[in-house]
Amino acid sequence: xxxxxxxLKEVAFAFxxxxxxxxxxxxxxxxxxxxxxxxxxxxxxxxxxxADEFAxxxxxxxxxxxxxxxxxxxxxxxxxxxxxxxIISKQVETEDGKKKKVLDKWxxxxxxxxxxxxxxxxxxxxxxxxxxxxxLSCFDRSTLTKILNQPGSKLKEKPKVTAKVQE
Amino acid sequence: xxxxxxxxxxxxxxxxxxxSCMAPWLVFLxxxxxxxxxxxxxxxVCVIIMVYMxxxxxxxxxxxxxxxxxxxxxxxxxxxxxxKLLLKECFTPTRADKLLFVVAPxxxxxxxxxxxxxxxxxxxxxxxxxxxxxxxxxxxxxMGVIGILMAxxxxxxxxxxxxxxxSGAQIVSYELSAGLSIVAIVALAGTLNxxxxxxxxxxxxxxxxxxxxxxxxxxxxxxxxxxxxNRAPFDxxxxxxxxTAGYHTEYSGMQFGIFYLNEYINMGVVSMVASxxxxxxxxxxxxxxxFGWAHAFNDIMALKFMExxxxxxxxxxxxxxxxxxxxxxxxxxxxxxxxxxTFPRLRIDQLLKLEWKYLLPLSIVNLVIIALIVVLGLHF
Amino acid sequence: xENPIVTPSELKTEEFxxxxxxxxxxxHGVLRVEATLDGEIIKDVLPHLGYIHRGxxxxxxxxxxxxxxxxxxxxxxxxxxINNHVCALAIEKxxxxxxxxxxxxxxxxxxxxxxxxxxELWWGSCAMDIGAVTPFFLAFRDRERILxxxxxxxxxxxxxxxxxxxxxxxxxxxxxxPKLKALIKSxxxxxxEYDQLITGNxxxxxxxxxxxxxxxxxxxxxxxxxxxxxxxxxxxxIRKLYPYDGYEKLDFKEVIDYGCDNWAxxxxxxxxxxxxIHIIEQLLDNLPxxxxxxxxxxxxxxxxxxxxxxxxxxxxxxxxxxxxxGGAKPYRMxxxxxxxxxxxxxxxxxxxxxxxxxMANMATIDLVIPDMDR
Ligand code: SF4
Ligand code: SF4
Numbered sequence: 001x002x003x004x005x006x007x008l009k010e011v012a013f014a015f016x017x018x019x020x021x022x023x024x025x026x027x028x029x030x031x032x033x034x035x036x037x038x039x040x041x042x043x044x045x046x047x048x049x050x051a052d053e054f055a056x057x058x059x060x061x062x063x064x065x066x067x068x069x070x071x072x073x074x075x076x077x078x079x080x081x082x083x084x085x086x087i088i089s090k091q092v093e094t095e096d097g098k099k100k101k102v103l104d105k106w107x108x109x110x111x112x113x114x115x116x117x118x119x120x121x122x123x124x125x126x127x128x129x130x131x132x133x134x135x136l137s138c139f140d141r142s143t144l145t146k147i148l149n150q151p152g153s154k155l156k157e158k159p160k161v162t163a164k165v166q167e
Numbered sequence: 168x169x170x171x172x173x174x175x176x177x178x179x180x181x182x183x184x185x186x187s188c189m190a191p192w193l194v195f196l197x198x199x200x201x202x203x204x205x206x207x208x209x210x211x212v213c214v215i216i217m218v219y220m221x222x223x224x225x226x227x228x229x230x231x232x233x234x235x236x237x238x239x240x241x242x243x244x245x246x247x248x249x250x251k252l253l254l255k256e257c258f259t260p261t262r263a264d265k266l267l268f269v270v271a272p273x274x275x276x277x278x279x280x281x282x283x284x285x286x287x288x289x290x291x292x293x294x295x296x297x298x299x300x301x302x303x304x305x306x307x308x309x310m311g312v313i314g315i316l317m318a319x320x321x322x323x324x325x326x327x328x329x330x331x332x333x334s335g336a337q338i339v340s341y342e343l344s345a346g347l348s349i350v351a352i353v354a355l356a357g358t359l360n361x362x363x364x365x366x367x368x369x370x371x372x373x374x375x376x377x378x379x380x381x382x383x384x385x386x387x388x389x390x391x392x393x394x395x396x397n398r399a400p401f402d403x404x405x406x407x408x409x410x411t412a413g414y415h416t417e418y419s420g421m422q423f424g425i426f427y428l429n430e431y432i433n434m435g436v437v438s439m440v441a442s443x444x445x446x447x448x449x450x451x452x453x454x455x456x457x458f459g460w461a462h463a464f465n466d467i468m469a470l471k472f473m474e475x476x477x478x479x480x481x482x483x484x485x486x487x488x489x490x491x492x493x494x495x496x497x498x499x500x501x502x503x504x505x506x507x508x509t510f511p512r513l514r515i516d517q518l519l520k521l522e523w524k525y526l527l528p529l530s531i532v533n534l535v536i537i538a539l540i541v542v543l544g545l546h547f
Numbered sequence: 548x549e550n551p552i553v554t555p556s557e558l559k560t561e562e563f564x565x566x567x568x569x570x571x572x573x574x575h576g577v578l579r580v581e582a583t584l585d586g587e588i589i590k591d592v593l594p595h596l597g598y599i600h601r602g603x604x605x606x607x608x609x610x611x612x613x614x615x616x617x618x619x620x621x622x623x624x625x626x627x628x629i630n631n632h633v634c635a636l637a638i639e640k641x642x643x644x645x646x647x648x649x650x651x652x653x654x655x656x657x658x659x660x661x662x663x664x665x666x667e668l669w670w671g672s673c674a675m676d677i678g679a680v681t682p683f684f685l686a687f688r689d690r691e692r693i694l695x696x697x698x699x700x701x702x703x704x705x706x707x708x709x710x711x712x713x714x715x716x717x718x719x720x721x722x723x724x725p726k727l728k729a730l731i732k733s734x735x736x737x738x739x740e741y742d743q744l745i746t747g748n749x750x751x752x753x754x755x756x757x758x759x760x761x762x763x764x765x766x767x768x769x770x771x772x773x774x775x776x777x778x779x780x781x782x783x784x785i786r787k788l789y790p791y792d793g794y795e796k797l798d799f800k801e802v803i804d805y806g807c808d809n810w811a812x813x814x815x816x817x818x819x820x821x822x823x824i825h826i827i828e829q830l831l832d833n834l835p836x837x838x839x840x841x842x843x844x845x846x847x848x849x850x851x852x853x854x855x856x857x858x859x860x861x862x863x864x865x866x867x868x869x870x871x872x873g874g875a876k877p878y879r880m881x882x883x884x885x886x887x888x889x890x891x892x893x894x895x896x897x898x899x900x901x902x903x904x905x906m907a908n909m910a911t912i913d914l915v916i917p918d919m920d921r
Pocket of ligand 1: 058
C-alpha cells in the first residue's frame, strides 16, 4: 500500500513539476511584448543601447581649432601590451630657435587593439579617449591601421599664464 | 453534420462530370493523381505552417522574436531556407554506402507520405476509404524507422549509427503503447475505418465520451507519438548535445532538408491520427449532455441556423469541418512544440524505462478497462 | 551433435572510440574528449587539452605587471574580474600597495556580480547539455542585465581589465548603486523562474540525482576546488579560509552539500547565487566613499622574491604564483586555474555511466576550456 502511495505521489509530482515549467514557457509565449528581450539590431542603429562608457575604438581628442593635447611622450605606446600604438614624432624648430619634438603621426593599429584601456590610463595629458563605437569590422585589413591625428592639427598651446608660472 | 452541401456530393459531381467524357480507366487515373497530389500539397502547406509556427513558438518561448527578416514577420524565411538547401551540395562521405545513403531520406519520406492515405480530412474527403484505415497507419508508421536506421548505418559515422540505434529501440518500444491506445478507441468505436471512427463521435468526442480511460489513452498516445516522431524530450536520435545531429549528422543540402521535412510530416500524421481518434476529427465540439443550453450549444456547433439561409451561402459551411480538423491538428502540434521547448531530454535508459515500466502496463490496464466499458455499455 | 546456438564468443561486442570535440556542441569550447564506449556505456574518458593554448603565462614574461593583468581576463573569460583581482592582489602584496576602502568594496561587488553572471550562464548551458534549450535564453537575459551594468561602469562587457593594482581603473558611475539595487531585485525574481523551469523539473532531477558521484576523497586527491568540491562535502571556500579584501567582514555562508552527485553540484551553485546576492546587498548600503585607487608609478617593479595569492573564482581556487627578479617584468607567472584540476574529475565520475551522463557531468563541473589551456 505504502509503495503504491509513493508511486502515485511520484507520478503526481512529475506532472505538477512538468506543468510548472510549461506554465512558465506559456507565460512567455502569450506575452511576447513583455518578454522579448532581443533587439532588432541593424534597425535600431539610430539609437543603439550601448553605454557611453563602452570602451571601443581609441581616438585622439581634437578640439574645434583642430588642436590636440598629445605631446608625443610615447607613454601610451609603452603601456600598450599589444604594440597597437606607434607614436611617430618629428623635430621642429620653434620661433625662438629651440628644437622641439612634436607629434607627426599617431598610428593606431585597431586590428591589434584589445580595448584594455591601458593607454588611456597611461596618458598624462588625457589626450586620448575611447569611443563607444562597436561596428568595427571591415573588408580590408589595411583600413584598420589608422592615423589618429587629423591632417593639419597641432598641439594645443598651454595657456600663457600657467606657462609663466612654470617659468 | 447537417450542412446542406457535403464533400461527397461535390466529389460525386466531379466524378460524373469526368465519366461523361472519358474512359473509366482514364477517369480513375486522373482522379488518383489529382487526389494524391491534392493531399500531398495540403500536407506540405501544413508543414510550411508548422515550420513557421515552430520557429515562432520557439522564439517567443525563448524571449526572442523568431524569424522576422524575410517578409512580413519572417513568413518567407522557410522559402529562403528551401532555396538555400536546394543550392547546397549534397555531400556524401567517402566511406559511406553510397546507394543506401541516397535512398534513406527518400525512403523515409515515402513511408511517412504513405501514412496519409487513409486520413479523413472532412466528411467524405478521404483518399483511400478503406476499412483497415487505422491499422494501415500504425503499420506504416513503424516502417519509418527503417529509413532512419538506413541513414545511420550508411553514413559510416559513429554518431549517426548511435542515433539510429537509439531511434530503433525507441520507436519499436513506443509503437506498443501508441498501438494499444489506438486499439482502445477502436474498441470504443467498433471500426477501423477513419471516417467511421469520426462519425461515431458525432454525439461527443471519445475523449469526453470514453470517461477517464479514454483520456488516459489520449495522454499515453501523445507521449508515445512524441517519442515516435523523435521529438524532444524524446529526441535521443538526434540528441544535439550528445550526438551532434544523430542519424542525419552526415547529411547536407536537400537530403538533410528531406529529413527535416519528414519530421514535420510525421508530426502532422501523428496529430491527424490523434485528432481523428480522440478529438473527433472534423466533428465540431459537441456536449454529450441532455439539457437546455447544451442543446442550443450543439445546434450552433452543427450550424443548424444555416439551414434557413439561401443555398449559395451554405457553401460556406463546407469549410466548417475543415476548420475543426486543422484547428485540432495545429492544437496538438502546438502541444508537441510546447513540450519540446520546455523539457530537458531523457536518458536512453529512462526513456525505455518510461515505456516498459510505466506506459505499457498502464495502457494494457487501460485497454482492459475500456473493454469492460464497451462490454457493459457504459459509454455514452 | 553440433550445437546450433551461437556461442557468446561469436556474439562478442567491440568497444569503440568516439571523439567528443573539439568541435562538438557539448564541450562549449575546444576540448577534445576521447570516450571509449561499449554501446551507450562509457568505459574510458581521456580529455585532450591544448586546442586553445595561447601561452598566456609565457607572454606575461615579456610584458610588464600592469599589462599582464589584461591577459588574465582571457583565461577564464566568464570570470574576468576575478582573474584580474587575483593578479592585482598578488602584485599589491608584493609591492605593499595600500588599497582604498572604496576600491575594495567595489572589487568585491564586481567579483560577486561576476560570479552571478558565471553561474547564470552555467545554469543555462547545464540545462542545455541536459537537453532543454529555453533556459539558455533565460540565463542570457539575466546575465545581460549584469553585463550592461559592467559595460556602463567598467567599459567592457566580457574582458574588463577593470581591477588593477592599487584599486580599480575608474570610479563607478553615480547611478551605480540605485541601478544595482534594481538589478538585485530583478535577479531575485529570476531565481524563482529558474526553480520553476529546471530545478523543480522531474526529468532534470532524474537526470542529475545519483549521477556522477565524486567522493570527498577523490575530490581531495584530484585537487578539485570550488563548487565541484564543495558538493562533495569538502570545505574549500577561499573567501572563508583565506579572506581577502574584506570578505572577512561580510556575512555569508559557505555552501556545502554532501550529495556528491550532479544534483549536489547543481544545488551548491544555485545556492551560491543567493549568497552572492546577499554579499552584494551588505556592501551596497554602505559603500565607502573616498579614493577608488592609489596612483602608482608608470612602471611597476616588484621586489625580488616569490609571491602566491589565491582567490575564490566562480569555478574554484584560482591562484597566481609570481617569481620576481626585481625587474619590471615577471620572471615567471604561473596560474593555478580551477578548471584544469576539476577536469580530472571527469573520468572517475563518468566511467560506467551512459554517454548522456558524460555531458551532464561535464556540464555540472562547469568547464571553461580557455581556463584550462591558458
Ligand atoms: S586599448 Fe589597450 S590594446 Fe588598445 S591601444 Fe590602448 S593599450 Fe593598446
Ligand atoms: S597620447 Fe598621451 S601618452 Fe600617448 S604620446 Fe600623446 S601625450 Fe603621450
